[in-house]
Amino acid sequence: MPMNMDTEYPQTTPNEVGKHSTGKVTILQDLIPTVEDTYIQGELESDRMDKENYNELELSALNTSLETAKTGENEISLRQHLYWPRTPERKADFLYQDPVSCKVHEGYTTGSETLSSIGVVNDVVERGVKITAEFNSKITKNEEERQNLLQKNIQVRKYGYSSTWLGIDWDNLERGKHDGNVNGKRYFTASHPKSGSFVRPEKVQLGQTAISAITSRYGRHDDELTAKFHEQQLLSIQQSINAPFLKLVGFDKITDKQSDFYNLRVVNLRLQNIYSCGESDSLENLCPNISELDISKNLFSTWLVIFDICKQLKSLTWLNVSENNLQIPEDISRHCFDSVQILICGFLNLTWSEMLKLSHVFPNLEELRLPNNKIDKLDTPLENNFKSLKVLDLENNPIGDWNEILKLRAIPTLEQLSIENIGLKSIRFEENSKTNLFLNLKKLILTNNLLNDWESVGELNKLKNLEELKFLHNPILETENFNTRTQLIIAKIANLKYLNGSFIASDERRGAEYDYVKKYGLEYLAVRDTSDKLKEFLAKYHRYEELIQECGVPEESELTIPSKVIKVSLIDIELIYEERVVRKKLPPSILIQKLIMLVQRLFNLSERPNLTYISSTEQNIEIILDDECKELGYYSMQNGDKIIIKT
Template structure:
């Protein structure tokens, strides 16, 4: 246990965490006091000033208070925490409780950053710590490594460790822990407020490849300093910090970085994000909830010169309010996986249409929000995109708006070359009566073809029943929509809950009826 207090150490009181900012007398009050700047903005009573006298600075106007030393907990060593948590157990109940707790932690952090250790097996082995590889000491009030070299002697095989929300006060203690655990590759130190030592560059741990630092009040400059200590990091998570500006120096230490998580930082500008383009190894970028308003690359080249390996990006929960930003992502030549939810522009279209717009605008996209994009879905999306914006394209011809249109619809000419120019009759959109108007289509089964006028609101399920009755079919048929003007466009009508209007079926189109085992390509 910590036996002396000094400014800068961390302390806990009734579940609240804070930093000691003052130790001494307080005018008008007897005895010895510790001035605490609490992590929670409203946990205290003042800003370090009492009765007009200033004692210490706080991060928030009401996060400061004075507390008696005996009411504070200054923590325990990592060795004590591990032996207490993974030592003798009377039964399996505690092991099960630990496993449930770790599940909750993973959900809270919104990332499965650690695998579950087999708590039952650990319990059975009791105090044989040589078997420990994955350790979770979250919220165990850890403040230090413990006696020199003891950590490595007692726990030589620890590979992953969760040190989040403890009482560590300096990166020096983290470095001490890393230096003793030779097999360690994954460290989570989230929710610790750590000072960075001036001799930070004197430390280096090439074995660490996963580093998780959420909710630590880090700036990007802090991240750059720490990166020199962990030059081989492949997965770096720094969500919910105070990162606003990003610059990557020429001699950066991100040569092996594959995954970067910046969620919850107030970055706002794509130009700031684009500074990461020089990290050639970067494959996965999470910029969810960074207050991003639009996406514009500095150059118009397709593909863009940077982000040469970026294949996955998450831009959900931002402030994007125009489709051109999504078209800009087509400049990322290797982009195959996109997560894009909870943005204002998505409210302008129904779910099916907005998904089609995204797919049509990004050529190489293979999954959207975790769902695979099938080839026929892409063909349908691209063709419907041409029909949706075709009239606007025709009106822009021989006008100053043509250049603007092509800038806003990045793949329109490419799609026109792919599917051919559409006739104006295919593009005419009737006013509001469209939903109630009947569509004249042909339904073909074998050598027999019939014509029917059907409402756009008719579900595929009801259409199947109608066709079964009309052609007196015993088996449930498969339907394929073929565009009248573009015979090469064939789309399976396999979602029975969708309506005809969802597939943009128009007068003159054909529906081919086949058996369950027959598919048209």
Template sequence: MMLNNCERTPVIGNRIECLGYIGTIKYIGQVSDYAGIWIGVDWDDPTRGKHNGTIKGVCYFEASFPTSGSFVRPEKVNLGQTAVTALTSRYGRHDDDVTAKLHEQQLQSVQQCINAPFLKLVGFDKITDKQSDFWNLKVVNLRLQSVYTSGDPGSIRALCPNIIELDISKNLIKSWLTIFDICSQLDNLEWLNVSENILEFPPDLDDYCYGSVRVLICNAMKLTWNNVLQLGKIFPNLEELRVPNNNITTLDTPEDHKLVHLKLLDLENNLIQNWEEILKLKFLKNLEQMILENIKLNKIYFEDQEKIIDFSHLKKLVLTNNLINDWESVGELNKLQKLEDLKFINNPILDKESFVISTELIIARLENLKVLNGTTLQSDERRGAEYRYLKKYGLEYLSLKDYDQRKEFLKKHNRYDDLITKHGMPEESEMKTTSKIIKGTLTELQIIFNERIIRKKLPPSMLVQKLGTLVQKLFQLTDRPTLIYTSNTKSNIEINLNDDCKELGFYSMQDGDRILVQM
């Protein structure tokens, strides 16, 4: 979008747009062997340019990346527009709205001059009606509108003061002062997205405070954690803070920080790596959700105690796309007292077992987990996962000979004693047959309908859906039946087979177990 640049003269430091790319002016002047004036631009996209600011051995400017620099003609760059201009062009007829403001000012001037407060200009009623539409604006999207400034002092407040949600991401703003000016004019602003703007912080931030903002989104802005703490002082009532794709590597957080109301923190795609840094967030006492996706974590650990007092309100944790490669790290999450929702996808530890077994191992290790990877866990699913977990490691548990071995085992299997108390220890025969089931041998099941029993040897790989179809044929049923699995050796195990996509092996069925058929 090329705008009229006649009102602005390009200066070094300006943010500009050209052919959909955004960058910063680093040089204005002549370039050897090329006629005329050129603008040297350091593009945000490191692949957009052709060089690093040096041509034929002459350094005109220093680009951020080896190929983020290039030269363009002044007439090719878009220097941007004011936020007010963007508002009127997006949410109303540009000419009418500007005219409305001019006419309103003219009317007020005439009223004052002739002392006629009830004087009306012809057509002014319609203009006022149009202005009321802007006053009703609550949600505004100015993303990619080449905004570089708020406009004249107070102009946003005069046009649309009731904005609650504002997206002003990926524009040409170069300083937080512009954002602060916008916030100062919007007393009801609660939700603010300033992502993909590379903004300079002013040297003194003490005079800026905007308590109405509850949600702040700062994606891809080259922020450090110190910058984030500064923003916490400026926006002291934040409940949701999203800072993905920034330059955050450390998380030192003083006890007197200002993020006291924060409930959700998104740190996705920051190169944090070490769990020690995450532990530094313990002073965020009200944190309920933490997004730690793709931050290169390889281990999780807390102090050597059953439950920790830090992160006492944390309910949801996202750990997808990390480098976690041990089950002990998963077990450590059980120390989070209120953790009930976990996203744990694409971590190396998951490749060591099948999807079904990996899922069960997570469920069995986390006592209070209610939602895993977006799926709500059913009580029978948890009961089955915990019991199969006991069987999977039962022989190893029975072989423990002394205190040290037991301590090491429970370090790897954090809930094993608790699960024995809850479900009882499986019979040794059950534990021995588990490995056979996993290897794919046939299992002889009793399928029972109206006191009629049919015995069938079925593979663990058979889906519940296929079993339902088989039962229909065996008993010549017209409708799809309800299937209930019961253990032949454990009377307390009774599971409704209502997930067609599950394999029979998921339930660790053994020879002699029963499938009850109900209509």
């Protein structure tokens, strides 16, 4: 996307041509390709030139202070390429082979220099001079002398022509071939060693205004092409659902509604190559009632254009500016847009300090999404920063340290925090009990981090109002099977209501907490009489003391050390229906759904039964088996336990 309009005058050529994409542009005028650099996307540039192209070349001396080497009176050595305008039949580059003088008619001029002869040197490839059209027309009047020049002093090769090139710093770092330095000559400085390349201006799409994009995208098109497009859409739908007589009703009304620019509310202009708003107040006059606007992945180069758009849209509440290479101006204090409540700024290379500056421009933000930026440090926001913020998304930022996250405590209104894939390795609060930090935080996303200890999970119990947690793809989860790790998370966080999007039923929590007590029961019994070791144990296994008060201290006789043999062995269960009892050995892996079907066959039941689990050792434990996707082993059943069957 256009960013940098610095003008340079290079004297050699790039050895490649860029591809279509977005990136910063540096204009490079009079860029002269070398003999090897004649291809653009597989086509010889010289073969594309017509007679008019050659005649229009401005053949004038670059300046009158050419570096000269006197080889005789009024003789000049030109240390640059010599360009000779010619017809397409004479596509040639004049590369002199010998340091001989080529006599020409006296009195012919280049610029203000009068040349009586042209002295040629071996290093002509290093520099170049372009002869005036007048000089050429006069020198070509003498065909014999021109042929003499061709025969003695030049080598004919296919070649391109000099003109303006664009130095591109691609947004996609894999699109370029260099950093702006070619053959030892620096034309511009790219942001990455391989993100720069050169492109002809005609290869670049300069984009359009927001006004043009809206009218093109949402305007009504009553032409044959549009009608044919709708007909093809209908045919595609008919074929996909095998309904040849299907008709679509109401699309004209939708089109009419979208074409009513004044009443447009939701506008999507993603990937429309927009570089500016348009004429002053044009957006406000065309569609002043836009409330949601997506202008992501366009050609904007500065936040000033975004501010101009916001200024004209007084009803704007939702704004997505992601994937634009936006520069923040030095003075943004005069800009303020109270209406914007949701702002999405992904892939903008933003830092947190820059976002703090922008928070004054958007003072009433309730939702801020900053995925895939360069945020590594979180400076503590001031009291007037993010005073209304409820949702903050920092996904895919290189933060890494939980202490940085703790700085967000200065945002007391925060209810939802996404810190997915930020390289987080551990979570610790200074408090031993409930913390007063993040008092309003209800939802936390910790997926795809590097958390490798269960203590970090237990620390989340210190958040007083945490109700929803997304915790997937962390190394610690690989230490237990799916059911066990789910139970551990539920048992460690008392207020949790949703885990990874699933609601936690009361019986599921009760079973998870009971199994949690049993799992570490032997370890607890071994340290409960030693105060120091007990303190360490309780710090490691969060909520354990609280849970043994609810479930009771586990008896050593009921605690067994799990082994692979036990896990795969069958469980001897009593199935009880009214007065009939059937003993059955069942695998722990059997689903409740299959168990219900088994019970129907065993007792010849016409209706689908309801199952209730009763422990043989703990008479007060009674769990309804209503989750048909759970395995029998999920409920930690043991030999002698009972399942009551009711219809």
